[in-house]
Amino acid sequence: MDADLSESLRQAVLDAMDLGTPLRIAGSGSKGFYGRPSSGNVLDTAGHAGILRFEPTELVLTARCGTRLSEIETVLAEYGQMLPFEPPHFGAKATLGGTLACGFSGPRRPFAGSARDCMLGCRILNGKGEILSFGGEVMKNVAGFDISRLMVGAMGTLGVILDASLKVLPKPERELTVSFEQSMEEALNAMNRWCSEPWPLSGLAYDGSRIHARLAGSDRVIDAVYGKFGGDVLKDGDAFWQDLREQRHEFFRADGNLWRLSLAPATPVLDLSGVWFYDWGGALRWLKTDAPSETVFRAAQAAGGHATLFRGHSGDGRVFQPLPDSLNALHANLKRAFDPMGLFNPGRLYENF
Amino acid sequence: MAYRVHPSERIPHHVDRNRFLRLLSERIKPDGLLFDTEDLRPYECDGLSAYRELPWIVVLPETVEQVQTVLKLCREEGVPVVARGAGTGLSGGALPIANGVLLSLAKFSRIIEINRANRTARVQPGVRNLAISEAAAPYGLCYAPDPSSQIACTIGGNVAENSGGVHCLKYGLTVHNVLQVRVVTMDGELVTLGGSGFDGPGYDLLALITGSEGLLGVIVEITVKLLPIPPCAQVLLASFDSVEKAGRAVAAIIGAGLLPAGLEMMDNITIRAVEDFVHAGYPTGAAAIVLCEFDGIAEQVESDLLKARDIFRAEGATEVRQSTSEAERKTFWAGRKAAFPAAGRISPDYYCMDGTIPRKRLPEVLRRISELSAQYGLIVGNVFHAGDGNLHPLILYDANNPGELERVEELGGKILEACVEVGGTITGEHGVGIEKINQMCVQFRAAELAQFLAVKAAFDPAGLLNPGKAVPTLHRCAEFGAMHVHRGQMAHSDLERF
Numbered sequence: 001m002d003a004d005l006s007e008s009l010r011q012a013v014l015d016a017m018d019l020g021t022p023l024r025i026a027g028s029g030s031k032g033f034y035g036r037p038s039s040g041n042v043l044d045t046a047g048h049a050g051i052l053r054f055e056p057t058e059l060v061l062t063a064r065c066g067t068r069l070s071e072i073e074t075v076l077a078e079y080g081q082m083l084p085f086e087p088p089h090f091g092a093k094a095t096l097g098g099t100l101a102c103g104f105s106g107p108r109r110p111f112a113g114s115a116r117d118c119m120l121g122c123r124i125l126n127g128k129g130e131i132l133s134f135g136g137e138v139m140k141n142v143a144g145f146d147i148s149r150l151m152v153g154a155m156g157t158l159g160v161i162l163d164a165s166l167k168v169l170p171k172p173e174r175e176l177t178v179s180f181e182q183s184m185e186e187a188l189n190a191m192n193r194w195c196s197e198p199w200p201l202s203g204l205a206y207d208g209s210r211i212h213a214r215l216a217g218s219d220r221v222i223d224a225v226y227g228k229f230g231g232d233v234l235k236d237g238d239a240f241w242q243d244l245r246e247q248r249h250e251f252f253r254a255d256g257n258l259w260r261l262s263l264a265p266a267t268p269v270l271d272l273s274g275v276w277f278y279d280w281g282g283a284l285r286w287l288k289t290d291a292p293s294e295t296v297f298r299a300a301q302a303a304g305g306h307a308t309l310f311r312g313h314s315g316d317g318r319v320f321q322p323l324p325d326s327l328n329a330l331h332a333n334l335k336r337a338f339d340p341m342g343l344f345n346p347g348r349l350y351e352n353f
Numbered sequence: 354m355a356y357r358v359h360p361s362e363r364i365p366h367h368v369d370r371n372r373f374l375r376l377l378s379e380r381i382k383p384d385g386l387l388f389d390t391e392d393l394r395p396y397e398c399d400g401l402s403a404y405r406e407l408p409w410i411v412v413l414p415e416t417v418e419q420v421q422t423v424l425k426l427c428r429e430e431g432v433p434v435v436a437r438g439a440g441t442g443l444s445g446g447a448l449p450i451a452n453g454v455l456l457s458l459a460k461f462s463r464i465i466e467i468n469r470a471n472r473t474a475r476v477q478p479g480v481r482n483l484a485i486s487e488a489a490a491p492y493g494l495c496y497a498p499d500p501s502s503q504i505a506c507t508i509g510g511n512v513a514e515n516s517g518g519v520h521c522l523k524y525g526l527t528v529h530n531v532l533q534v535r536v537v538t539m540d541g542e543l544v545t546l547g548g549s550g551f552d553g554p555g556y557d558l559l560a561l562i563t564g565s566e567g568l569l570g571v572i573v574e575i576t577v578k579l580l581p582i583p584p585c586a587q588v589l590l591a592s593f594d595s596v597e598k599a600g601r602a603v604a605a606i607i608g609a610g611l612l613p614a615g616l617e618m619m620d621n622i623t624i625r626a627v628e629d630f631v632h633a634g635y636p637t638g639a640a641a642i643v644l645c646e647f648d649g650i651a652e653q654v655e656s657d658l659l660k661a662r663d664i665f666r667a668e669g670a671t672e673v674r675q676s677t678s679e680a681e682r683k684t685f686w687a688g689r690k691a692a693f694p695a696a697g698r699i700s701p702d703y704y705c706m707d708g709t710i711p712r713k714r715l716p717e718v719l720r721r722i723s724e725l726s727a728q729y730g731l732i733v734g735n736v737f738h739a740g741d742g743n744l745h746p747l748i749l750y751d752a753n754n755p756g757e758l759e760r761v762e763e764l765g766g767k768i769l770e771a772c773v774e775v776g777g778t779i780t781g782e783h784g785v786g787i788e789k790i791n792q793m794c795v796q797f798r799a800a801e802l803a804q805f806l807a808v809k810a811a812f813d814p815a816g817l818l819n820p821g822k823a824v825p826t827l828h829r830c831a832e833f834g835a836m837h838v839h840r841g842q843m844a845h846s847d848l849e850r851f
Contacts, residue, residue, distance in 0.1 A: 057608035058711050058742075080610050109551065116557055117529050132801045138709040139741035140526060140781035142515045142564045143789070143796050144824065145808050149528070149560035153552075170610030192470050196494060198581040198650060217653050224652045262550035266470035283550045304549035321554035326542040331555055333811035338804070349555070 002050030004064070006131060006162055012043055013129040013343065022346045025156040027066055027098040030091025033311055034102055035155050036319050038348040045097055045160060051075060052163060053137070060120060060137045062165040065097025072096060076168055084112035084169040088245045097161050103153025106245040107203040110280045116152035118167045124151060124159040127339025137165045156345040157353065158338040172216035175202060176226060177237025179210045184269050184276070187211050191281040192266045200225060203241055204281040207251060212240055244279065251277045251288065257312030259287040259296050263305035272299050293318050320349060328352065356404040356448060356787060361828035362821035364433040366452060370409060373430065377412060380422045387411035396437065396455050401445040401788055403758060408435070408449030415460045417543060417573045424571065425541035427454055433817045436567045438478060438510030441502040443705055444786030446514065446566045446822055456571065458509050464488050465574070472579040473532060478509025478572050485577065494579035497524035500782070501690060509572050515564030517782035519615040519689070522740035526782070528563040530578045536562060536570035539813040566784050566823040569812040583648035586614065587658055588685050591665040592639035592672040596620060599641035600715040602668035603739040606645060607712070609664055611657055615646040616740030617689050623696070623734040623747070630695040633688030636672060643739065644689055692736045693747070700749035704761045708772030709743045709781035721771045722746055729764040743781035744772070770795055785823045794830035802827060
């Protein structure tokens, strides 16, 4: 199963350069729904798999892009550790490479960091068929530009992440989920108030009628904190957070486009039609709506944030928040710096590259 | 000494200084333009004071529009620009360029907003690091990254260098604590990177600009994340009779699932120097001490301290002390925080290195450093952010002895190369600047350096922003490589030699 396909992937890029045909990078395909459609021959990265190094006392794990998230999480769990950003899988075969390329982070993100926060280093294959190493396997490294973190969320448009080194963290000894019934406005107030106080939180979401708060720590801590924090204890708290992370919660099954809005957490309730589910203490807002994309993009921008059409169809082909011209020009320049022939996932992120 | 610019990194121009000053004076008030030698003198170096260069002109803009006009003008005329905050950087990143503008952001010193509900601070780049935490304190909030220079260093410089501090292991580096920046590009365009939430649209240019050492743009506004002030913090001081044992104890702490807010180590030379200086009650007979701090809610801190104490004892600590009050906690830290000035007391000069290594390689790297120290006849003390593997060897020397600084630099270079050999890096938090630019040729191959240069060109095609810093030209590496044959292999053998 585990294999180093760096050379054959490199050869595929060199061939694509010769032919001038673009490449569509795909691992297990679990995130194929995400982003704009892209054309080209499939560059299959699923076979380039395997955990390369894992040192529990260094809190660092290095794995090839095709390694399944489930395998990584199993190995980490054996040592009482975890991926801090609690990534969604969206499929049993989800790979590390796709998760990083999409830059997906789950409910723990506000409290333990995002996918890009955990990225320490990577080897990439750029659009000139060169294999390059950036960052490393150490926590602190400021030698050269931070290309590793730039790769996270770039949707594969800058290069193929061949392997990546990630910071991992010890799992909390225990977690307890409690819930409170609240109106939307009150929920935002409460979640933001708790975040400005030193509670040992590891999750904070609002499903439209109840706040769910996850507390993390040692047994003693949880007992002591629960006494002060209160709320109704959820029997199977883990299931709630997994369903939220994997979008299996009832909210996600309703009809309509699914939008992801990233906003300052205390932003008042936005005036958009549809139903909401708040995660990250209000900083990540899921919206089910039939509103036109222009309306959603405008509302997100007016609130100082940005919107992404996570699942569904916008009608106008736009998925990611339109960029101001100067910023879009910088994006196009960077794309050329990594992939001068425009081989990787053309149009997957923005139409012009 | 004067810094010798590598010929391939020089940006030549024939702009007449008086004409350029006239153009600037149409846009900048007289007190924001410095050009007399005596006025330029305070800007001739940053924290790496071994190297000095008088800037051509110093400009102190007051508004974003002025920064835009200055950069546009420099772009049109082909004049290089070096941005500067408080000038506390240790790698020469703000060293001026003889024919370039030194753009000081000192007048951008306003805290624009502390947003209590969103736990953010929106500040200008010239605001001091500590001033942010001070302004946030009334709301029970603080800004986590705390570089040792936090009294003086500015947040703009922190972003440019991706500064760390003693609390990185738990709270992250600058890159983990900045939400949004506004940047003026070399074309004079104002762009916003990041978002008001936890991420921004498109490429993560916020991560890219953080730590880019002033090569990609000039940061004019920063929004940082604020965290609740931990209600409780206590520190353990563990003594060891060997550096190896101390190193193993550090690994055991991490392996046990503990996440200290700070995990620091120092060797005997440093212990004795700081004890003479601040009388922190450090055990001067110990080969190494480890400081291990936990913060958070009281119950968590108590249970973590118990576990850590047991681990230190099991790993052979000769003594474990625990701070019992806030005053005692501060005394324990006073020694660590005074490590650099203490070195300055026992030696006329010292040179601070900044390599990072995987923690488990610590004993062998320390052995290598002591071998090199003997070989060069220079004393090296070691202070170590043990939790995240960041070494700060302090080389003691006397700049008045002819040739000594050159030997120090060579020794420093060898130490960094030893870090790279064990899978580490030449700089954990101080930046490359001019100081480690040659070692960049050791850490990276030509293809990676070419990729860095392509990224640089995507932002600044004419190469006017902070030239000669952070990313070496391939020509520089070809020459440096010719002198550094590594394991019989010539570095950059794919490059032409001249």
